[in-house]
Amino acid sequence: MKFVDVAGVNDILPGKTRHVETKGIEIVLANVAGKIYAVSERCGHMNAPLSKGTLYENIITCPLHHATFDVRTGKMITGMVEHPLPDLDKAPKETQDEYRAIGMLAKGIRIHDLQSFPVKIQGDRVLVTIQ
Numbered sequence: 445m446k447f448v449d450v451a452g453v454n455d456i457l458p459g460k461t462r463h464v465e466t467k468g469i470e471i472v473l474a475n476v477a478g479k480i481y482a483v484s485e486r487c488g489h490m491n492a493p494l495s496k497g498t499l500y501e502n503i504i505t506c507p508l509h510h511a512t513f514d515v516r517t518g519k520m521i522t523g524m525v526e527h528p529l530p531d532l533d534k535a536p537k538e539t540q541d542e543y544r545a546i547g548m549l550a551k552g553i554r555i556h557d558l559q560s561f562p563v564k565i566q567g568d569r570v571l572v573t574i575q
């Protein structure tokens with residue numbers, strides 16, 4: 445298993461994330477109480493960048509539709525959250541219909557687990573294998 449140097453340990457503070465890219469693969473590194481994990485950067489729903497989301501303990505929340513994933517395993521915890529538009533009922537009927545149709549399509553999109561990458565700490569460097 446070949447590991448690639450992607451960041452410094454001190455680049456990812458506890459409770460924080462960092463986007464890195466190696467060999468064309470986007471990864472989000474997450475520091476959970478001093479232990480660093482690596483999962484795919486792109487959300488398993490519609491590819492939003494998870495490093496722009498929030499990390500709470502071991503759970504990263506997508507910034508776009510708020511699906512949540514466990515950074516220790518990449519497994520999805522909860523799916524997307526629908527946010528109704530305020531005052532949608534006051535919009536023209538065509539706009540309401542279009543918004544509802546988009547909502548129905550989005551609900552039908554399957555959310556995939558994230559790929560999880562093995563991490564190794566070597567000195568003050570974070571190494572990841574992309575297999």
Ligand code: FES
Binds near residue numbers: 488507510523524
């Ligand atoms: S893109 Fe992440 S939940 Fe929709």
